[in-house]
Amino acid sequence: MKIDYVLDSSVILALMFGETGWEAAEQMLPSAAVSAVNASEVIAKLLRLGAGPEAARRAIDQLGVAVLAFTLEDAEAAARLERVTRPHGLSLGDRACLAAAERCEAAAVTADRNWRIPRLGVQVRFIR
Numbered sequence: 001m002k003i004d005y006v007l008d009s010s011v012i013l014a015l016m017f018g019e020t021g022w023e024a025a026e027q028m029l030p031s032a033a034v035s036a037v038n039a040s041e042v043i044a045k046l047l048r049l050g051a052g053p054e055a056a057r058r059a060i061d062q063l064g065v066a067v068l069a070f071t072l073e074d075a076e077a078a079a080r081l082e083r084v085t086r087p088h089g090l091s092l093g094d095r096a097c098l099a100a101a102e103r104c105e106a107a108a109v110t111a112d113r114n115w116r117i118p119r120l121g122v123q124v125r126f127i128r
Contacts, residue, residue, distance in 0.1 A: 001031070001066065002031055003031060003032070003033045003066065003068075003104045003106045004028070004031040004032070004106050004107065005028045005031060005032040005033070005101075005106055005107050005108075005109045005125070006032070006033050006034065006035065006068070006097055006100045006101035006104060006106050006107070006108050006109065007025065007028070007032050007033070007034045007038065007065065007097070007109050008038055008093070008094060008097040008108065008109060008110040008111070008112065009034075009038040009039075009041040009042050009045070009093055009097075010110050010111035010112050011025045011109050011110060011111055011127055012034060012038065012039075012042045012060070012063065013042060013045060014111050014127060014128075015029075015063065016042075016046075016059060019111070020111075020127075020128045021111055021126075021127030021128035022127070024127045024128075025109065025127045028109060029063060029064060029065060030064075032065045032066075032109070033065050033066040033067070033068050033100070033104065033106075034060075034063075034065050034066075034067055034068065034097075035067075035068050035070055035074070035093075035096045035097050035099075035100040036067050036068060036069055036070050037070050037092065037093050037096035037097075038093055038096060038097050039060050039067050040093075041093045042056075042059075042060060043056040043057065043060065046059060068100050068104070070096055070100075071103070073099075073103060074096060074099040074100055074103060075099075077095075077098070077099035077102055077103065078092065078095035078096055078098070078099040079095075081095045081098055081099065081120075081122075082095060084117060084119070084120065085098075085117060085120075088114045088115070088116075088117050089114050090114065090115065090117075094110070094112070094115070097110070098120070098122045098124075101122050101123070102121070102122045106123075107123040107124065107125045108122055108123065108124050108125070109124075109125045109126075109127060110124065110125075110126060110127070111126065111127050111128055113126070
């Protein structure tokens with residue numbers, strides 16, 4: 001499967017809860033993936049909202065997106081991105097998505113406007 005999009009947790013949550021931009025995100029699903037770090041963020045959010053562990057995992061599985069391992073290469077890329085993204089408030093999860101997108105030569109997709117960073121070096125698409 002060719003991966004064209006790596007989805008941030010904000011995009012997965014928009015899909016799950018029908019938030020603004022979910023329709024745009026839904027069209028990306030056939031060629032989308034998510035970093036295991038971002039999948040963990042989504043599962044943690046669902047657990048906080050009262051879902052059981054199995055239900056939270058099923059919610060990710062039902063999207064039909066590949067879950068990408070967070071590799072040492074991703075860890076290095078995320079670390080390199082920290083300096084340029086810190087002033088914009090991006091988290092490790094955000095940088096994990098960017099690193100996975102860079103590795104896959106795909107666009108990172110988010111709902112978070114603070115990803116508008118010049119000279120980021122990774123293509124970013126926004127669902128809203």
